[in-house]
Amino acid sequence: MAEKPTLYDIAIIGGGPGGMTAGIYSGRGLLKTLVVDKMAFGGAVLLSAKFDNFPGFPGGIDGWELAQKMETQLREHDVDIEIDEIHELKMLDGGPLFELVGEARTYYAKAVILGTGSIPEPLKVPGARDKLGKGVSTCAVCDGAFYREKPVAVVGGVNSAVEEGIYLTKFASKVTIIHRRDEFRAREVLAKEAIEHPKIDILWDSVVTEVLGDEKVAGLKIKNVKTEEISQIDVNGVFVYIGATGNTGYVKVPVEMDKRGYIKAGCLNETNIPGLFAIGDIRWEPYKQAIIACGQGAQASLSADRYIKDIPKDVIAKYQ
Ligand SMILES: Cc1cc2nc3c(=O)[nH]c(=O)nc-3n(C[C@H](O)[C@H](O)[C@H](O)COP(=O)(O)OP(=O)(O)OC[C@H]3O[C@@H](n4cnc5c(N)ncnc54)[C@H](O)[C@@H]3O)c2cc1C
Known part of the structure; x- marks a missing residue:
C-alpha cells in the first residue's frame, strides 16, 4: 500500500522572506511545519543587489546574504524544508484539510500559508x-x-x-x-x-x-x-519591470482574488477559505516589500496556530 502523505500542522508554500519568517515562527511554536520552495530559498530577495531598508543592517545588505541569513535561521528550527514545486493546492476530500500536490511528493496540511509572490509581466x-x-x-x-x-x-x-x-x-x-x-x-x-x-x-x-x-x-x-x-x-x-501578476496558478481552491490573480486577505492574513492564509507579494495590497512579507509571515503563522486548535480531532485522526 502507498505510504500516506505526512499531515502537517502548517504548510508554507514559498520560501521567500515571508515564507521563511512564517517557518521560523511555526517551528519555534513547535508546530509540525513544512516550508516548500520550487527553487532556492530567498525568493525575490535573491534578485536584489542591495537591501538598504531592512532593519538590523545599517549600511544595507546584499540580497544573497540577507536570504542566506534567513535560511540559516529557518534551519535552526525543527521544520521540514523541501525543494519541490507545488502544482496543485486543493481541499483534501472536500475539506477542511488541504492537499498539496508537488512535483516530487504530496503533502497534507491542517492550514496553509501562501507565499509564492508574483510573476513579472x-x-x-x-x-x-x-x-x-x-x-x-x-x-x-x-x-x-x-x-x-x-x-x-x-x-x-x-x-x-x-x-x-x-x-x-x-x-x-x-x-x-x-x-x-x-x-x-x-x-x-x-x-x-x-x-x-x-x-x-x-x-x-x-x-x-x-x-x-x-x-x-x-x-x-x-x-x-x-x-x-x-x-x-x-x-x-x-x-x-512593468508590473506583475499574483503567482496563484496552482491554487485550485475558490479563494478570492483580484483580476490580476492577487489574493484578497484580511488584516490577520486570513482569506475567505478557513485555514488558508496569504502573505507578501501574492496579496493584492500595493506595497511589495520584504519587511512587509516578513511581518505578514509572522502574523499568518500565529493566525494559523490559533485556527488549527479548533479543527475537530476526528477529522484530523483520519489522515494521521
Ligand atoms: C529587483 C527587486 C528589488 C527589490 N528591492 C527591494 C528592497 O530594496 N527592499 C525591499 O524590502 N524589497 C525589495 N524588493 C521586493 C521584495 O524582494 C519582495 O517584496 C519580497 O521578496 C516578497 O516576498 P514573498 O515572501 O512574498 O515572496 P517572494 O520573495 O517572491 O518568494 C516567493 C517564493 O515562492 C516560490 N514559489 C513560487 N511558486 C511556487 C510553487 N508553485 N511551489 C513552490 N514554491 C514556489 C519561489 O521560488 C520563491 O522563492 C525587490 C524586488 C525585486 C524584484
Whole structure:
C-alpha cells in the first residue's frame, strides 16, 4: 500500500522572506511545519543587489546574504524544508484539510500559508518573447554582468525599475530608462539618484514598440506617447519591470482574488477559505516589500496556530 502523505500542522508554500519568517515562527511554536520552495530559498530577495531598508543592517545588505541569513535561521528550527514545486493546492476530500500536490511528493496540511509572490509581466511587443534570455531579462542582478561596457535599457518607472537601473550602471556603458509617464512612481530618493546619475538617460512619456535584432537584442524601437514620434536606440540588453501578476496558478481552491490573480486577505492574513492564509507579494495590497512579507509571515503563522486548535480531532485522526 502507498505510504500516506505526512499531515502537517502548517504548510508554507514559498520560501521567500515571508515564507521563511512564517517557518521560523511555526517551528519555534513547535508546530509540525513544512516550508516548500520550487527553487532556492530567498525568493525575490535573491534578485536584489542591495537591501538598504531592512532593519538590523545599517549600511544595507546584499540580497544573497540577507536570504542566506534567513535560511540559516529557518534551519535552526525543527521544520521540514523541501525543494519541490507545488502544482496543485486543493481541499483534501472536500475539506477542511488541504492537499498539496508537488512535483516530487504530496503533502497534507491542517492550514496553509501562501507565499509564492508574483510573476513579472512580460514585454508584449514584437521581438521581445523570442529574445528572453538573449538580451531580454527581468533580473539585473542575475544578468547585469553580461553587459560590461555595453549600452542597456530598463523599461518601467516603479521602485524595482529605477533601483535596478542604478545597479546596472556598475556594468553598462550607459543605461536608458524608458518610462511611459513623465515622472517616476519610485520613491523620491531613488528617482533623484537616477535623474542625477551621469550614466543614466531617461526617455519620459515613452514606450517600447519593438525589440530589434536577429538572434540577440540589438536595439529598441520607441514611441513617444505624447508626440507619437518614433525613434530607435542601440542597446544590447533590455531589463523589464512593468508590473506583475499574483503567482496563484496552482491554487485550485475558490479563494478570492483580484483580476490580476492577487489574493484578497484580511488584516490577520486570513482569506475567505478557513485555514488558508496569504502573505507578501501574492496579496493584492500595493506595497511589495520584504519587511512587509516578513511581518505578514509572522502574523499568518500565529493566525494559523490559533485556527488549527479548533479543527475537530476526528477529522484530523483520519489522515494521521
Ligand atoms: C529587483 C527587486 C528589488 C527589490 N528591492 C527591494 C528592497 O530594496 N527592499 C525591499 O524590502 N524589497 C525589495 N524588493 C521586493 C521584495 O524582494 C519582495 O517584496 C519580497 O521578496 C516578497 O516576498 P514573498 O515572501 O512574498 O515572496 P517572494 O520573495 O517572491 O518568494 C516567493 C517564493 O515562492 C516560490 N514559489 C513560487 N511558486 C511556487 C510553487 N508553485 N511551489 C513552490 N514554491 C514556489 C519561489 O521560488 C520563491 O522563492 C525587490 C524586488 C525585486 C524584484
